[in-house]
Amino acid sequence: MSIALPAVLTIVEARAEAERLVAALAAEDQPVLDASGLQTLDTSAIAVLLECRRAAQAAGKTLQVVGAPPKLGQLAKLYGVDGLIA
Numbered sequence: 487m488s489i490a491l492p493a494v495l496t497i498v499e500a501r502a503e504a505e506r507l508v509a510a511l512a513a514e515d516q517p518v519l520d521a522s523g524l525q526t527l528d529t530s531a532i533a534v535l536l537e538c539r540r541a542a543q544a545a546g547k548t549l550q551v552v553g554a555p556p557k558l559g560q561l562a563k564l565y566g567v568d569g570l571i572a
Contacts (some may be wrong), residue, residue: 488520491531500530505543507534508541511549517542521571522553532561536572 489510494556495503511517519538524531535551542549554571562568 487514488518489514491519491521493523493532494526495524495531495534495551496526496528497530500534504534504537507538511538511542512545513549515547516550518550518552519545520553521555522552522559523560524555527555527558527561529561531558532565532567532570535562536567539570 489507491507492495492499492503507519511519517538538566539549549570552569559568559571
């Protein structure tokens with residue numbers, strides 16, 4: 487089962503979303519984040535995804551991100567973490 491990212495993920499939502507997502511990921515054996523609904527984002531979205539990846543790795547899990555919109559992929563590439571996006 488995948489966990490959906492919100493439609494908006496900017497600095498305003500980042501802290502609360504990171505907390506929500508990390509908690510949701512903890513309940514998953516094979517965590518998958520679905521980014522297909524993400525419409526408005528900034529670089530904070532990358533920070534949230536990195537926090538999610540750190541939490542998953544700390545729990546011995548591999549995080550997968552699917553359905554990334556082009557802008558998220560571009561930001562990930564810009565910051566050198568494009569391997570984070572499937």
